């Protein structure tokens with residue numbers, strides 16, 4: 001069993017694109033310091049990115065672009081001294097009834113099936129209520145970037161860097 005940091009993608013790692021989706025490479029703009037933050041996290045935890053991408057089901061987002069962006073992200077983190085990142089994507093429409101779209105916990109469970117997660121020692125960082133709900137369903141410590149919202153996260157912070165400092169404090 002491994003302690004894991006689950007990270008939402010849009011709004012946590014890269015800038016949120018208004019109400020839309022990352023459909024072209026130029027829309028994928030990393031937030032400050034995230035490569036270093038993920039490198040640090042990956043040296044101490046398993047790092048799993050869990051992301052809803054219903055733009056794929058809507059035909060707006062090219063799944064190959066998603067794979068390419070994720071491969072590049074993983075590569076940059078490794079070049080910064082980090083370990084391998086893992087990615088789990090829900091490509092389904094919100095009305096599909098799938099079990100993986102957050103706030104459901106299917107993406108976290110997929111990671112657990114590949115390698116058992118030590119839920120109690122794990123964290124989830126997200127910027128929406130949906131992320132926090134998914135984390136709560138599995139009993140991980142939830143950290144929200146931005147306002148508290150309605151999902152009642154365990155902690156709120158302003159950035160991934162602050163989440164990293166918090167995780168460092170809580171896990172030492």
Ligand SMILES: [Mg+2]
Pocket residue numbers: 008009010011012126127128
């Ligand atoms: Mg988000």
Ligand SMILES: [Zn+2]
Pocket residue numbers: 090091092098099100101
């Ligand atoms: Zn899904």
